[in-house]
Each structure stands twice: as C-alpha cells, then as structure tokens.
Amino acid sequence: MNIALVTGASSGMGRETIIQLWEHFDGLDEIWAVARRKERLDELEGMVGVPIRKFPLDLMDREELQKLEEALGAICPKVRFLVNAAGFGKIGNVGELSVTDQADMVRLNCEALTAVTTMVLPYMPENSRIIQYASSAAFLPQPGFAVYAATKAYVLSYSRALNQELKSRRIYVTAVCPGPVRTEFFDVAETAKEMPLYKRMFMANPRRVVAKALRDSIMGRGLSVYGISMKGFRLLCKEAPHGFLLSVMDRMDKCTEDRGWSRDRK
Numbered sequence: 001m002n003i004a005l006v007t008g009a010s011s012g013m014g015r016e017t018i019i020q021l022w023e024h025f026d027g028l029d030e031i032w033a034v035a036r037r038k039e040r041l042d043e044l045e046g047m048v049g050v051p052i053r054k055f056p057l058d059l060m061d062r063e064e065l066q067k068l069e070e071a072l073g074a075i076c077p078k079v080r081f082l083v084n085a086a087g088f089g090k091i092g093n094v095g096e097l098s099v100t101d102q103a104d105m106v107r108l109n110c111e112a113l114t115a116v117t118t119m120v121l122p123y124m125p126e127n128s129r130i131i132q133y134a135s136s137a138a139f140l141p142q143p144g145f146a147v148y149a150a151t152k153a154y155v156l157s158y159s160r161a162l163n164q165e166l167k168s169r170r171i172y173v174t175a176v177c178p179g180p181v182r183t184e185f186f187d188v189a190e191t192a193k194e195m196p197l198y199k200r201m202f203m204a205n206p207r208r209v210v211a212k213a214l215r216d217s218i219m220g221r222g223l224s225v226y227g228i229s230m231k232g233f234r235l236l237c238k239e240a241p242h243g244f245l246l247s248v249m250d251r252m253d254k255c256t257e258d259r260g261w262s263r264d265r266k
C-alpha cells in the first residue's frame with residue numbers, strides 16, 4: 001500500500017499539503033493524517049478523494065507516538081511522502097515565556113519531528129520524499145522568538161545532513177523555510193506578544209508555499225524558500241555578519257514599539 005504520512009494535518013500547511021498531494025499525485029492508496037484535533041481530521045474526508053487514516057494524537061506524548069509506530073509495523077505501508085508540518089512557536093523574550101512553552105517547542109519541533117522521521121524511514125522505498133517544515137527563522141537567531149528560531153535551525157541542519165545520508169537510498173529530503181505564512185500559527189504564536197509590523201508585511205499564502213515545497217521536493221532540492229523577500233533574507237544572512245543584522249532588527253523592533261505598532265498581549 002502506497003501512502004503519504006502528514007503531521008500537522010489539521011490546519012495550515014499540513015492540511016494544504018494533503019489537499020495538494022491528492023490534487024497532483026496519483027497512486028496514493030491512503031493519506032495518514034496526524035494532529036490532535038480529531039474533528040479537523042474528520043473534515044479532511046470531505047476535502048479529498050483519497051482515504052484518510054486518522055491519527056488524532058499528541059506528538060509530544062511518547063505513548064501516543066508509539067501508536068503511530070505500531071500502525072506502521074502492523075500495516076507495513078510504502079511511505080512515498082513523509083511531511084512533518086506539526087510545529088508551533090511562541091513570540092516573547094526567553095524571560096517572559098513559561099518553562100513549559102519553551103520546553104514544548106523543543107519537544108514538538110525537534111524531538112517529535114526526529115522521532116517520526118526515524119520511525120517512518122524503514123518504510124520508505126527508493127524515490128520517496130521527506131518534507132520537513134523548518135522556517136526562515138532558521139537563518140538567523142531571533143531575539144523575541146529565540147527558542148522557536150533555534151528549533152528551526154535544528155530542523156534545517158538535521159534535514160540537510162539526512163538528505164546527504166539518504167542519497168545512497170535515493171530518498172530526497174527537503175527543508176522548507178518560509179517567512180511568515182497566513183495560517184493559525186499566529187493564533188498560538190501571538191498569545192503573549194504580537195509579531196512586529198515589518199514581519200507582517202511579508203505574510204505569504206499557504207497554498208503557494210506548499211505548492212513550491214512540493215515542486216522543490218519532486219525536483220530533489222534540499223531547500224525550499226518561497227518568495228523573493230525570503231530568498232533575499234537568506235542571502236543577507238549568508239553574507240552579512242549576524243551581529244550587525246541583529247542590531248538592525250533590534251532597532252526596527254524598538255521603532256515599531258515606539259510607534260505603538262506592536263503590543264504586549266499580557
């Protein structure tokens with residue numbers, strides 16, 4: 001049985017990935033959809049014409065993760081696509097965010113992504129694809145979003161190394177690094193503090209980001225960066241000293257705050 005396995009399937013780019021996989025790829029017998037909100041996974045059945053196998057589970061819970069591993073072991077599918085889109089971030093300084101929020105970002109964005117990738121790999125045949133949702137936040141440390149950016153730097157580094165390791169098996173890994181994308185992500189991210197205005201100006205459409213990610217994955221590219229502004233940002237982060245860029249961003253944040261364009265939500 002040929003399948004795609006998608007985490008973060010209940011909203012945003014994970015859900016959009018399921019829709020576009022169905023639109024563009026024949027030959028998938030099932031799509032396995034993972035997220036906590038079961039009612040959202042139920043809705044997927046009306047959106048796509050391929051059977052959805054639902055895994056309503058919390059990826060931060062090791063016992064629940066085991067259910068996924070057991071299903072893989074019992075059914076032994078051929079996983080043609082693995083898409084790790086589950087993830088969250090909280091905006092706020094390290095001293096302002098709770099220990100739980102910070103530790104959970106690491107648990108979901110790094111640990112769970114690594115665990116799911118490792119448990120799925122034995123079921124991936126030649127020519128299959130892994131799509132890992134990192135972020136443009138991986139390109140530069142982000143004061144005010146420090147832990148999230150660090151988790152995404154992990155995803156980027158891990159995915160590039162894994163891509164190299166899997167070359168002999170002809171499995172291709174793509175790290176997706178979008179800037180801000182219009183999804184429910186910000187409902188969670190902005191519970192304490194809003195995103196600065198200058199970052200809001202670059203909000204991308206999730207459908208386009210996902211379409212590019214799938215195209216890049218099929219082309220066997222290791223990195224997918226949507227939009228000219230984020231490509232420019234990546235170049236800047238490669239060429240300019242990070243200390244200098246951080247001081248420029250600090251000034252922009254202060255200017256935004258002074259003008260009342262960004263508010264504390266506490």
Ligand SMILES: NC(=O)c1ccc[n+]([C@@H]2O[C@H](COP(=O)([O-])OP(=O)(O)OC[C@H]3O[C@@H](n4cnc5c(N)ncnc54)[C@H](OP(=O)(O)O)[C@@H]3O)[C@@H](O)[C@H]2O)c1
Pocket residue numbers: 007008009010011012013014034035036037038040057058059060084085086087088089108133134135136177178179180181182183184185186188
């Ligand atoms: N939106 C952006 O601006 C942006 C930019 C760059 C990168 N990204 C990255 O892109 C990925 C997708 O983000 P998105 O924008 O699509 O966000 P989103 O709409 O908030 O989707 C996040 C998904 O993760 C799932 N999730 C959260 N906690 C989970 C848990 N403990 N166990 C299982 N599933 C969990 C959510 O489902 P449940 O709540 O139902 O569990 C949801 O389906 C994330 O990794 C994010 O970091 C987003």
